[in-house]
Amino acid sequence: MPLQTLFRQFHDTIQLKNYSESAELRQKRDTILERLRDKLRPRTFEFFNQGSYAMGTGVKPINRDYDYDIDIGLVFDVDYQQFDPVAVKGWVYQAVKGHTASVDWRRPCITVNYQQGGEPKYHVDLAVMARDSRGTLRLALGKEHAQAELRKWQVDDRQGFIKALESRFSGEEGYQFRRVIRYLKRWKDVHFSSEGRAAPTGLSLTIAAYKWFRPVRAQTQEGIAYDDLAATAALVTQLHQNFQNVWDAGSGRHTPRLSLQFPYAPNDDVLAPMSAQQMIEFRGRLEKLSGWLEEARKTQGPASLQRAFGDQFPQK
Structure with missing residues (x-):
């Protein structure tokens, strides 16, 4: 069977549908929004979907049907200069507290956790925002008892990135x-641990694709044929080639590092939390991935692709 057919089968297996295609996702989102509207009255807010569901890039968790991450932006009609960001986050926290057995207050958001059979099923991240007089969105940053210097209304244009991603191709x-x-x-x-910051985030890989992906297709007798293997290999090459040797004060030597700036506000390096050692491992795993993809190109067989992407990649 042609590798492109296997890639398409693999994609159908791992693809996570977005809000418009999943009644269950919409139900979880809408239940929380209704609770917020009821508990926060007379305060009002707007909401928008964000994260991989909104961008159409979600993947199913490996070998399980739980631990889905739903991202929602909540925009309050308040003057951010007059309200403490932690105070506004407190409104949301108090409104959803008790909705499930576990609600976490994190620096960038409030997280509502759902469980099923004692195992994580969903967690809904609520990003609390305010819109200033120019229409710019600002994200409320700060933990519940954060010191004043750690409380911030940070300019955030994730909506702009989502729209740009939609129109990229x-x-x-x-x-x-x-x-x-x-x-x-x-x-x-x-290939990476799900704990801590050892892995590049899904957002960072999406930004890399936004920056460096190029479609790969060819004219055949049957028409235009797309080559996902070649397109993936080309993007992996770009990721690897954009590492630079930088001075690491912790180790006292130059180490390879990849920087990926978020293309919209706050324009931060989304890979900054990764340590020098994690960066070395990241580059090494990209090299292995490149080798597996090249082996697949030469053999036109799926064995190396299963090593790259796991057992869900079809054998034939």
């Missing part, structure tokens, strides 16, 4: 773009 090119992002996310899930 269209039609079949856009479908290949999102397929390749999902392949890299599954590779990350297979």
Whole structure:
């Protein structure tokens, strides 16, 4: 069977549907929004979907049907200069507290955790925001008892990035773009620990694709044929080639590092939390992935692709 057919089968297996296609996701989101509207009255807010569901790049968790991450932006009509960001987050925390057995107050958001059979099923991240007089969104940063210097209204244009991602490629090119992002996310899930900051985030891989992905297709007798293997290999090459040797004060030597700036506000390096050692491991795993993809190109067989993407990649 052609490798492109196997890639498409693999994509169908790992693809996580978005809000418009999943009644269960909409139900979880809408239940929380209704609770917020009821508990926060007369305060009002707008909401928007964000994260991988909104971007159409979500993947299913490996070998299980739980631990889905739903991201929602809540925009309050308040003057951010007059309100403490932690105070506004407190409104949301108090409104959802008790909705489930576990609600976490994190620096960037409030997280509502759902469990089923004692295991994580969903967690819903509520990003609390305010819109200033120019229409700019600001994200409330700060833990519940954070010191004043750790409380901040940070300019945040994640909506702008989502819109830019939607229009980056269209039609079949856009479908290949999102397929390749999902392949890299599954590779990350297979080869990196889910604990801490040892792995590149799904967002960082999405930004890398936004920056460096190029569609790969060819004219055949049957028409235009897209080559997901070649497109994935080309993006992996770009990731690897953009590492630079930088001075690491902790180790006292130059180490390889990849920087990926979020293309919209707050324009931060989304890979900054990774340590020098984690960066070395990241680059090494990219080299292995590149080798597996090259082996697949030469053999036109799926064995190396299963090593790259896990057992869910079809054998034939």
